[in-house]
Amino acid sequence: MTDPLLRLVDLKTHFQTKGVGLFGEKKVLKAVDGVSFDIAQGEVLGLVGESGCGKSTVGRTLTHLEKTTSGQAFFEGREFLSMTPHKFRPLRREIQMIFQDPFASLNPRLKIEQTLGEPLFIHGLCKTWNEARSKIAATLERVGMDPKIMSRHPHEFSGGQRQRIGIARVMILQPKLVIADEAVSALDVSIQAQFLNLIKKLQRDSGMSMLFISHDLGVVRHISDRVAVMLAGKIVEIGDKHQIFEAPQHEYTRKLLNSIPRIAIGKEA
Amino acid sequence: MALLEVENLEIAVSTQRNLLPVVQGVSFTVDENETLGIVGESGCGKSLTSLAIMGLLGTSPVRITGGSIHFDGMNLLALSERERRAIMGNRMAMIFQEPMTSLNPVYRIGDQIVENLRQHQNLSHAAARDRSVELLSLVRIPDPSERIDSFPHQMSGGQRQRVMIAMALSCDPKLLIADEPTTALDVTVQKEVLDLMADLQSRMGTAIVLISHDLGVIAETCDKVAVMYRGKIAEAASTADLFAELLHPYTRGLLNSIPVVDRDVEWLEAIPGRVPTLEETLTGCAFQPRCELATELCACEAPQTTQFKPGHSVQCHFAGQDRS
Ligand SMILES: Nc1ncnc2c1ncn2[C@@H]1O[C@H](COP(=O)(O)OP(=O)(O)OP(=O)(O)O)[C@@H](O)[C@H]1O
Ligand SMILES: Nc1ncnc2c1ncn2[C@@H]1O[C@H](COP(=O)(O)OP(=O)(O)OP(=O)(O)O)[C@@H](O)[C@H]1O
Ligand SMILES: [Mg+2]
Ligand SMILES: [Mg+2]
Numbered sequence: 043m044t045d046p047l048l049r050l051v052d053l054k055t056h057f058q059t060k061g062v063g064l065f066g067e068k069k070v071l072k073a074v075d076g077v078s079f080d081i082a083q084g085e086v087l088g089l090v091g092e093s094g095c096g097k098s099t100v101g102r103t104l105t106h107l108e109k110t111t112s113g114q115a116f117f118e119g120r121e122f123l124s125m126t127p128h129k130f131r132p133l134r135r136e137i138q139m140i141f142q143d144p145f146a147s148l149n150p151r152l153k154i155e156q157t158l159g160e161p162l163f164i165h166g167l168c169k170t171w172n173e174a175r176s177k178i179a180a181t182l183e184r185v186g187m188d189p190k191i192m193s194r195h196p197h198e199f200s201g202g203q204r205q206r207i208g209i210a211r212v213m214i215l216q217p218k219l220v221i222a223d224e225a226v227s228a229l230d231v232s233i234q235a236q237f238l239n240l241i242k243k244l245q246r247d248s249g250m251s252m253l254f255i256s257h258d259l260g261v262v263r264h265i266s267d268r269v270a271v272m273l274a275g276k277i278v279e280i281g282d283k284h285q286i287f288e289a290p291q292h293e294y295t296r297k298l299l300n301s302i303p304r305i306a307i308g309k310e311a
Numbered sequence: 312m313a314l315l316e317v318e319n320l321e322i323a324v325s326t327q328r329n330l331l332p333v334v335q336g337v338s339f340t341v342d343e344n345e346t347l348g349i350v351g352e353s354g355c356g357k358s359l360t361s362l363a364i365m366g367l368l369g370t371s372p373v374r375i376t377g378g379s380i381h382f383d384g385m386n387l388l389a390l391s392e393r394e395r396r397a398i399m400g401n402r403m404a405m406i407f408q409e410p411m412t413s414l415n416p417v418y419r420i421g422d423q424i425v426e427n428l429r430q431h432q433n434l435s436h437a438a439a440r441d442r443s444v445e446l447l448s449l450v451r452i453p454d455p456s457e458r459i460d461s462f463p464h465q466m467s468g469g470q471r472q473r474v475m476i477a478m479a480l481s482c483d484p485k486l487l488i489a490d491e492p493t494t495a496l497d498v499t500v501q502k503e504v505l506d507l508m509a510d511l512q513s514r515m516g517t518a519i520v521l522i523s524h525d526l527g528v529i530a531e532t533c534d535k536v537a538v539m540y541r542g543k544i545a546e547a548a549s550t551a552d553l554f555a556e557l558l559h560p561y562t563r564g565l566l567n568s569i570p571v572v573d574r575d576v577e578w579l580e581a582i583p584g585r586v587p588t589l590e591e592t593l594t595g596c597a598f599q600p601r602c603e604l605a606t607e608l609c610a611c612e613a614p615q616t617t618q619f620k621p622g623h624s625v626q627c628h629f630a631g632q633d634r635s
Contacts, residue, residue, distance in 0.1 A: 057465070059457065093469030093500045094453065142468040142495065143411050186585040201408045201491065202353025202524075224468060227494045228408075230352040230524040235568035235581035242578070257469075257497035258525075264570035264579065287572060301498040302572055303527035307554050 045119035046080040047251045048104075048219055053077045053113035055096075055103045073099040075275030076113070081219070084249040088266030088283065090257060090298065096275045097255045098142060101221040104253075105139045106130055117219070135165045138217040140208055140225040142255075147208055148196040155192040158182075158211050165215060181214040182207075184240060186233050201228050209237065213244070221253045226261060238265055259302055263287055271295045313340035314383055314518045315364070315486055321377030322359050322368070322542075324589060331589040333373065334360055334542045341486070344512060346519040348529035348550070350565065351539030352586050357522045358408055360539075361488045364520075365405050366395045382486060401431040404484035406492045408522075410471035414463045420474050421459035424481070431482045446477040451503060468495040476504055480511055487511065488520045493528065505532055526566060530554060538562050541586055541597040544616070548623035558619055558630040561598050596628070604629045 055074040074096040081087045089097050102108045103123070104115060110123045122133055141147035148157060158178045162168040168177065179189035185206040196204055205228040212220060226234045238261065244250055256262050262269060263283055270280040271292060279292040290296045322334035334356040341347045349357050362368050363375055366387060380387040382403065387395070407413045415423060424443040428434055434442065440459070447455035450473035452466075463471055472495045479487060489508065493501040505528070511517050523529055529536055529550070536553050538546040538561065546559040557563045564582040584601040587593060596602070599609040606628075614626045625631075 091497065093473075093495070093497050094467040098467060143409060143471075188585075188588050188591075190588070190590070200354045200358060206353075224495060228353075228491070230350075231526065231565050232352055232568045232582040233585070234524075235570070235579035238570065239578050239581060257495075257501075259498065260570040260572045263572050264576070298498055299572070301502050303498070303501075303525070303531040305527050305530040305554060305566070307557075307566065 045116065047083045047085075047118060048081040048253075049116040050078050050080075050100075050104075051114045051116075053100070053103065053115060054111040055099050055108050056111040072275045074103065077272075077275075077277055079270055079277065079280060081251050081253060083218075083251055084245065085268065086245065086252040086254055086266045088262035088269040089253060089255045089272060090259065090262055090269065091272030092274075092294075093257070095272045097272055098223050100272075101139055101223050101253065101255060104221060105134075105137060107139075135161075135215050136218045137221070138212040138215055138219070139221040140212050140223060142224040142227075148204060150196050153193055153195060154178075154182075154207055157196075157207070158192075158214055161211070161215055167215070177214060178210075181210045184213065185210045186236055202230055202233065205229055206233065206237075216248065217250070219251050219253070221255070223255045224257070225254075227256065227258060234261070241265060259287075259298065271298070312381075312384060313342045315341040315520070316381040317360075317364065317378070318380075319378035320360065320363060320380065321375065322356065322363055322373060323376045325372045325374070330376070332376075332542060333589060334363075337378075337539075337542070337544055339537055339544070339547065341518040341520060343485075343516040343518055345535070346512070346521055346533045348533030348536040349520065349522045349539060350524060350526060350529055350536065351545075352541075352565075353524075354541075354586050355539045356542045357539060358490055361405060361490055361520065361522060364488060365399060365403065366390070367405075400427065400484075401482050402484055403486045403488070404479040404482060406475050406479045406487070406489040408490040408494075410468075410475050410495075411463065413475060414471060416463050419460050419462055420466070424459075424474070424478055427478050428481055442481070443477075446481055447474070449480075449507065450474070450477045451500060452477075469497065469500060472496060473500070473504065476507070480507060483511065483515050484517060485515065486518045486520075488522075490522045491524070492521070493523070493525070501528070508532075526569060538565070543597070543626060544624075545598070545627070546623075546625045552620070552623045556623075556631065558623065558625040559627050560602050560604050560629070561627075564601075596626075598627075604632060 053074055054076055057071040057073055059069050059071050091097055103110055114121050115123045155178055159174040162174050168174040178192055182189045187206055254265055266283050269283045269286040270277050273294050279295050318338050320334055320337040323330045323332050351357055364380055368374055421443055425439040428439045444455045444459055452458050452470055476492055493504055521533060533550050535549045537544050540561050546562050567580040570579055582601055595610045595612055596614055599605040608628055614628045616624050616626050619625050619630050
């Protein structure tokens, strides 16, 4: 049997908090508390769950932005959470994260072409700026932005436009695994639809895998092969998307499905 | 007279060379106790419209070039800076689209809420702190008395958004502008936040402007809806009338592009193309290059706003028609 692209084994990421417990011991916030799952190559795993349950922390831990407390993660069979930054460097390109807060994740001082272009040089994907610019133009076009915006700065864009730039920054590197953290929640529905179609196509053509974190259950159903439901640092239910959406087992999953706002269209509304 | 009256609002961005219009001839009213939803594609001017109402365009290259905004009979565009400050955050409050743009990363969230409260209410520090803990628990932040000392980066995306909601609701505003207030929230917390807003409305008669691209949220919470496209209102009606008959091909396009939870579709029906940038000058209808109904007429002549039916207005030469 071949290794899955990504395998998490009992991942825990705890934070020290300022508070002190009843007996004077330091309190910890168990943001991620024993999470295990696999993502096969070419597979999209949707991750849903209550706000604050630890979804982003899973993503941030996998990209070395938070330190693991315990547990392991394997990329193509190799454990990578314990790697030194130097050893992890080649994997940085392969494992890319689209961040939840587009404003916080774009450097306000850099022009869009610098934001998108510099990683191309760092990872040796381009040699000249001419080459870089044509890649940037093609990628911007794919996320529905006019390539001419390259010479502008982030503050000149609306929330949804900034998010598309964040997506472009990841897609341009052609990673094997994308961790998309609420990547589409700032997008309007039509760009979202274009983007989801694009992802599906990219994913089929290139075999890219995704951990797709979102609270939009319609989007999750559309994009995912399997879905994991998280609550208070733990996965409470995981399975094929049809099973999750049509025969949810856990009470919290059922509560989620019941809270979705719906639209009634037409005269009978 | 409605509580908020926006009339023929024009906003433009100044570049080195010229002034580019971003919002053109936008008019709407919101009554006490009423919720107006604004939907529309990214970049169409929703946030700028709300910043204009809040008087927050300030010194940016973006400025109001025409029209009027009245709140409770006052001309907001004629207020002095001092008069404006007295109203903002007190009688008018706004929930911003991106929490990190309005939370200061170097201060603990508690200090920010306390300061905000004390600016507008006559409270002691201790009382303001107690009230802050209460506000955090209202928006369902767990362990509020501990989390009050967190820095913004120590909170999850949805928690940051809820901190901002708590701040906006804290002074019982008469007008609340909520710009994508629930985008980072899961549906169960979203429901609670929308309930909090509804509760504020029923206690204070608050007028609410809710900007959202989630048509489900709009359908469930708003009394009326304005659909914006590239700086203009493409279609406006009461929520019931709008969803009963979608007149503008753009509104239909938006609705068709939503993935639904109840069934699988292979490819979503995205509206082709993208919103033209500000630099791209257009003759005719701004939606025409992407529209399946477009004809010669649409390419040369911009449609005027027409009352298709009482209370249901639309800007389209072929309103209500299907492709055929
Ligand atoms: N640096 C940190 N220090 C302390 N606590 C943190 C830190 N980062 C996150 N947390 C806490 O860990 C928990 C999980 O946060 P996380 O951002 O992973 O949630 P999430 O599931 O992504 O939520 P959301 O849907 O709201 O984005 C939250 O209670 C959060 O406040
Ligand atoms: N400071 C600025 N300088 C130049 N252009 C700007 C500036 N701020 C906004 N714009 C432009 O004005 C237009 C409207 O922006 P606005 O933020 O109102 O969009 P929006 O409808 O809120 O979109 P979203 O749904 O993505 O938040 C966009 O095309 C944007 O690029
Ligand atoms: Mg998160
Ligand atoms: Mg906006």
